[in-house]
Amino acid sequence: MRWKLGMNLLEVLRGRFYQALLGWAPDPLTASALVKPATDSKFGDYQANAAMSLGKSMGKPPRQVAEELLARLQWDDILEKPEIAGPGFINLKFRNDYLEGLLSQAANDDRIGIAKVANPRRIVIDFSGPNVAKPMHVGHLRSTILGESLARLHRFLGHLVITDNHLGDWGTQFGILLYGYRNKLDAENLKKNPVAELARLYVEVRKEFKTGSDEEGGDKSDPVQDACRLETVKLHQGDEENLALWNRFMPFCLEEIDAVYRRLDVHFDHILGESHYQPMLATVVEDLLSLGIARESQGAVGVFITEEGAPALIRKSDGAFTYTTTDLATIDYRIREFNPTEILYVVDSRQHLHFHNLFETAKRWGRTGTESGPRLVHVPFGSVLGADRKPIKTRDGKAVANLDQLLDEAVRLAGEIFDANRAEDAELFNRSLVAETVGIGAVKYADLSQNRTTDYVFSWEKMLAMDGNTAAYMQYAYARCQSILRKAGVSPEALDTKAPISLATPEERALAIQILRMEEILLAGASELRPNIITGYLWDLAKAYSGFFQNCPVIKAPPALLPSRLLLCHLVARSLKLGLDLLGIQVIERM
RNA sequence: GCACCCGUAGCUCAGGGGAUAGAGCACCGGUUUCCUAAACCGGGGGUCGUAGGUUCAAAUCCUACCGGGUGCACCA
Numbered sequence: 001m002r003w004k005l006g007m008n009l010l011e012v013l014r015g016r017f018y019q020a021l022l023g024w025a026p027d028p029l030t031a032s033a034l035v036k037p038a039t040d041s042k043f044g045d046y047q048a049n050a051a052m053s054l055g056k057s058m059g060k061p062p063r064q065v066a067e068e069l070l071a072r073l074q075w076d077d078i079l080e081k082p083e084i085a086g087p088g089f090i091n092l093k094f095r096n097d098y099l100e101g102l103l104s105q106a107a108n109d110d111r112i113g114i115a116k117v118a119n120p121r122r123i124v125i126d127f128s129g130p131n132v133a134k135p136m137h138v139g140h141l142r143s144t145i146l147g148e149s150l151a152r153l154h155r156f157l158g159h160l161v162i163t164d165n166h167l168g169d170w171g172t173q174f175g176i177l178l179y180g181y182r183n184k185l186d187a188e189n190l191k192k193n194p195v196a197e198l199a200r201l202y203v204e205v206r207k208e209f210k211t212g213s214d215e216e217g218g219d220k221s222d223p224v225q226d227a228c229r230l231e232t233v234k235l236h237q238g239d240e241e242n243l244a245l246w247n248r249f250m251p252f253c254l255e256e257i258d259a260v261y262r263r264l265d266v267h268f269d270h271i272l273g274e275s276h277y278q279p280m281l282a283t284v285v286e287d288l289l290s291l292g293i294a295r296e297s298q299g300a301v302g303v304f305i306t307e308e309g310a311p312a313l314i315r316k317s318d319g320a321f322t323y324t325t326t327d328l329a330t331i332d333y334r335i336r337e338f339n340p341t342e343i344l345y346v347v348d349s350r351q352h353l354h355f356h357n358l359f360e361t362a363k364r365w366g367r368t369g370t371e372s373g374p375r376l377v378h379v380p381f382g383s384v385l386g387a388d389r390k391p392i393k394t395r396d397g398k399a400v401a402n403l404d405q406l407l408d409e410a411v412r413l414a415g416e417i418f419d420a421n422r423a424e425d426a427e428l429f430n431r432s433l434v435a436e437t438v439g440i441g442a443v444k445y446a447d448l449s450q451n452r453t454t455d456y457v458f459s460w461e462k463m464l465a466m467d468g469n470t471a472a473y474m475q476y477a478y479a480r481c482q483s484i485l486r487k488a489g490v491s492p493e494a495l496d497t498k499a500p501i502s503l504a505t506p507e508e509r510a511l512a513i514q515i516l517r518m519e520e521i522l523l524a525g526a527s528e529l530r531p532n533i534i535t536g537y538l539w540d541l542a543k544a545y546s547g548f549f550q551n552c553p554v555i556k557a558p559p560a561l562l563p564s565r566l567l568l569c570h571l572v573a574r575s576l577k578l579g580l581d582l583l584g585i586q587v588i589e590r591m
Numbered sequence: 592g593c594a595c596c597c598g599u600a601g602c603u604c605a606g607g608g609g610a611u612a613g614a615g616c617a618c619c620g621g622u623u624u625c626c627u628a629a630a631c632c633g634g635g636g637g638u639c640g641u642a643g644g645u646u647c648a649a650a651u652c653c654u655a656c657c658g659g660g661u662g663c664a665c666c667a
Contacts, residue, residue: 034609036609039610040610043610047610052609052647052648053646053647053648055647056646062647085610086609086610087609087647089610131667168667172666297664298664299665300665302664302665309594309663310663311664313665315665316664317664317665322664322667323666326667349596349661349662350596350661350662351662352661353594353663354662354667356595380595382596382660383661421627421628421629422627428627449605450604451605451606453597454597454604455596455597455660456604457603457604459603462603462604462615462616465616465629466630467630468615470615472629476627476629480626483626483627484627487626488626532605536605539615546631547631549631550625550630550631550632553625553626554626555626590627591627
């Protein structure tokens with residue numbers, strides 16, 4: 001083979017420019033990093049922007065720098081003749097035979113030509129973290145979906161990923177359950193359907209709270225809330241009966257959240273909730289006190305991140321520990337147990353300050369910031385808003401956005417769309433499978449296609465649309481690829497992957513570039529921790545496929561082009577499927 | 592009061608040093624003897640919150656201000 005393995009077009013070009021710059025220009029690495037995707041396809045595939053800045057540092061006109069640089073660049077085996085444009089842009093366009101060779105390699109590679117990273121890291125990802133005994137709602141959705149996607153992405157790239165669900169299984173919400181058990185229990189129902197009965201108890205008790213929004217904090221003169229708090233305190237103090245109830249209820253609580261995870265196709269390596277760290281908390285506080293990192297103040301113990309600001313409390317004046325204490329113990333435990341290079345916390349951006357304080361304390365504690373300690377990263381995300389631009393959350397004490405109901409609604413709507421569009425030939429399709437896959441996919445994709453850091457407005461209409469950057473559009477593009485292969489009478493196994501690929505039209509060429517960009521995109525998505533980079537890519541890929549679909553007949557292609565076009569369809573299908581899989585979204589063969 | 596995030600087309604949002612700033616929706620106009628019309632093509636529409644600064648080059652980086660959101664000891 002003429003070209004070495006290496007499908008990453010961007011890296012190939014940067015490598016070539018690095019060689020050309022070496023020994024000639026200052027800082028070849030920085031300058032070669034100025035090779036970027038073309039801002040407009042009319043300029044070519046990629047562009048090198050180094051000449052402008054080098055012109056300054058080398059004291060020559062940028063266009064002259066560009067010409068001298070091109071004279072040093074080895075290009076003719078992979079590129080058409082590069083062109084200098086404007087103030088000194090170097091426009092780069094790959095040779096078709098080079099792209100065709102790479103596509104052939106991809107077609108015969110079970111990773112579509114995408115390499116594993118050279119230096120795998122050990123990455124703990126902490127996400128989802130719902131409170132047990134309390135119905136999951138949309139607030140948990142983003143963390144769960146984002147975390148799962150980041151885990152899949154890093155794993156695919158070859159990193160060792162350890163996912164850990166830091167359950168809230170020791171907090172006030174359990175006190176609510178204990179109070180409910182003592183005052184509102186339907187014993188018969190508990191026998192028959194414990195999961196549902198516990199869920200019911202939580203909702204029943206919550207109704208009697210005076211405060212509307214959150215169960216914690218707020219009104220101190222609320223008798224029911226006080227009683228629940230008391231149950232929690234008893235549990236924490238080791239009350240035998242409450243502890244026994246905790247042990248008895250936990251499996252049912254876990255079963256309830258597990259049902260949601262099964263439906264969302266979300267998986268964890270570990271589920272180590274707050275309760276797991278209880279035995280370690282006293283030691284953490286003593287340790288920090290004796291090291292002078294924490295000190296007593298107003299009866300509590302806190303770490304003063306700044307002298308003026310509020311401290312991060314690690315023990316309250318009543319002796320109870322806080323979530324900062326638990327999180328510190330968790331960091332310590334994860335370092336000992338998993339020895340990670342980094343720990344990612346996929347948590348609401350509103351907790352930014354908490355993580356800032358937590359990471360700073362861990363650093364003072366000597367757990368990070370040294371050569372061996374892990375990098376601690378808060379991966380923040382914005383809130384999910386309703387049509388009124390206010391966060392969707394419990395209102396009037398009622399959960400308006402229960403997660404399971406939300407998924408049901410998505411599936412129901414996807415089914416309606418199916419019925420509207422498949423009235424005539426519905427029997428050819430598996431309606432319930434299509435509705436479930438499209439509905440769940442829509443919810444996930446809507447979340448992931450948004451830039452993580454911004455709030456986003458939840459909209460059924462937008463997420464289930466067939467036009468635009470949605471899951472359904474990608475799933476549909478996939479189904480159409482598969483449909484063509486079926487109609488051509490070739491099963492994926494029978495496909496001749498060795499057949500030469502030829503890029504006969506501009507549409508095929510544009511599609512080829514998109515297929516071959518995937519590794520570059522996945523690496524960018526991983527390094528920025530942003531799945532929306534992947535959804536943006538899938539949208540570009542699907543649009544390129546659409547252009548191909550319009551202009552390049554496959555089944556009725558000239559015989560010389562048929563095998564090549566079938567392979568392109570197959571490559572697109574595999575790329576879409578892989579991309580969606582890394583987002584935690586499934587495909588269907590017919591929709 | 593302090594801190595963090597955000598302000599880009601009518602709406603929802605991409606883009607976060609490089610060429611005339613993009614997409615979807617909405618609006619206007621077109622396309623089907625053709626592999627799923629759940630499709631495609633074209634058009635109008637933007638002082639990128641404001642003002643300075645850095646740079647060969649700023650929506651992008653820095654500073655100030657304006658507007659919005661969020662968080663700031665005993666909830667997690």
